[in-house]
Amino acid sequence: MIEYLYDGSFPGLLTAVYQTLAEKNTDWNICRASEFQPDLFSQTQIVVINNDWVGKLVASLACKLSKPALLDIYYCFLSEERGIEKLISVFISKATQYPGTQFEKNCGDKTVLEIQKISSRVSYEIHRFQGFVRFRQMKDGIYYAPVEPNYNIISLLAPHFTARFADQQWLIHDLRRGKGIFYDGDKCSPVRLSEIQPEALRRCPPVLSGMENSVFAAAEPELQHLWNDYFQAVAIPERHNKKLQRQHMPSRYWKHLVEQVEE
């Protein structure tokens, strides 16, 4: 078995896929170099990003697949799920070998179905976080939101929040991956958070949970209380249904909300 080891970037993955298609080995796998665990029986090959190959592959895919299907591939990559590289490259190889176009419509095919399933999970999480991101206003005026999404999605939240909060500086911080997106009032760019943010910002639970709140703007504690009061007041007691609440908003998302969701 040949293990293609890539750097974890999307161009890296596409280079690896191109290589597997060109070399036509039967027994192979693609794996992030950082996650690779060597065993006795496999050969390894380090993938070096080749922009020519990436360009060729993308151009041929663009003829074969619709735009949403290309996006599906990228979403699947962002899922970072185990074995996703293999699934993506099998899908790409099937799509390029299919004589017609729009292979992605073949929902009878297991690979297609699996790609769609994972992609829709990722896009569902993007949709959820458009709602679940909670900004806290900090002393310096920046609106700061800590998040811990399952998938690597914060770059895809950027257009949504840039269009919405054009007149305020904000920062969304993926605590799990140590990276963020920062909008400086003009444009949005990715940042590595350990470099630019003081330690106090890195863990920032809502005021309500009793954290010492010297890092927040003066109005922040009161607003968080107002929001929590509002949140508690809108529930209709006769319709009490915690199961339904949990179904829409699983408990793993509660940690960084400002409102207090009760068990």
Add this chain to the structure above:
Amino acid sequence: MDLNDKLKILAAAAKYDASCASSGSNRVNRNKGLGNATTAPMGICHSWAADGRCVSLLKILFSNYCTNDCAYCVNRSSNDIPRSSFSVREIIDLTISFYRRNYIEGLFLSSGVLKNADYTMELMLQVVKKLRQEENFNGYIHLKVIPGASQRLINEAGFYVDRLSVNIELPSERGLKLLAPQKQKDDILKPMSYIGTQITVNAEERQKFRKALHFVPAGQSTQLIVGATSETDLQILKLSEQLYRRVNLKRVYYSAYVPIAHNNPFLPALSAPPFRRENRLYQADWLLRFYGFQSEEILLPDQPFLEADLDPKTGWALRNLHRFPLEVNKVDYHSLLRIPGIGQKSAQRIIAARRFGSLTFSDLARLGVVLKRARYFITCSGRFLENVDNETAIRQRLLPKTVPKLPEASNPQLPLFFEPADTPLTLHYH
């Protein structure tokens, strides 16, 4: 009274309005302002309250003082509850601060009637205009029309907000007379058809002049209370159908009547709100809007209530067994939509996937078809999954085995009301 208490009172007073949509607008962020009401086809829910309903807008009343005494309403003038009113500034500040923190998609503003309809409407309009003009706020705004407000105010509001709505609440004129004696039928229906007409007129204007302002880009909606008066489901669905087809309505919300007044002889004594009935009505509503059904197909005059234990589409299919089974690999999209267990998404997937080869039952299961229901109504390349073809047998298999989970207040077919129900509201064009 401090702001926290006000907010608690005026949010709790608004909570019985079921409307929560924040989708369908095309308002974009202009001049680097705050907010953007164009979202993906779906709106965005920001949280879910302990009753499982989503929180997407700051849903509040301007005031819960009210001159009206509608029996079903928690804010009726004779009810002894704490009362309060916001100032215009307070609502603006709350909306902006909540929005900046991504708590909400925008504002839902309703109110009890202060002095008279126009006075109240003017105050609400002030909030909306200031948000748009002074704060450059481009988030979503849903404004309630106070029944009886003048057309001038409604028309002006329509150019600042994303959605307008007038709540019908009671689906028949008799119900209104009985429980909301100060409300006139025309106070409710006239503004609705006025808004409907304005939407049409505005659409034509915008075709001619590219820069013409958009009148209520997210359309109008309404709410019907279910179970406070004696209307049948058929009457309710017929009303909804008219509203969708004739006054350009985007959504009808159904709200199970939560017994809040315990001493009114005209109100039914329910042990629990009719949640299951509300749920079935929503299913039937979806059939009207997205599945090409007519209200007469869903319910028959001699059976005017939806079945509690079966969804309305399955009910229709069982009454029309002669149309089945349908061959999944052949029939068109609209026929697929009529099969119980197949929704819009799975129908679209079936159409796309069968171009690549005929589908089997296990393919269908993977595409998301609910075979538990669909199996009695389809064939795959001529093959059946079930040999049952009579209504009683299928019904028996589909009915829930256990006792229904949701408590039902009473069987809707028992006469709760002794006077005959009158005709439902009808709409007239100007």
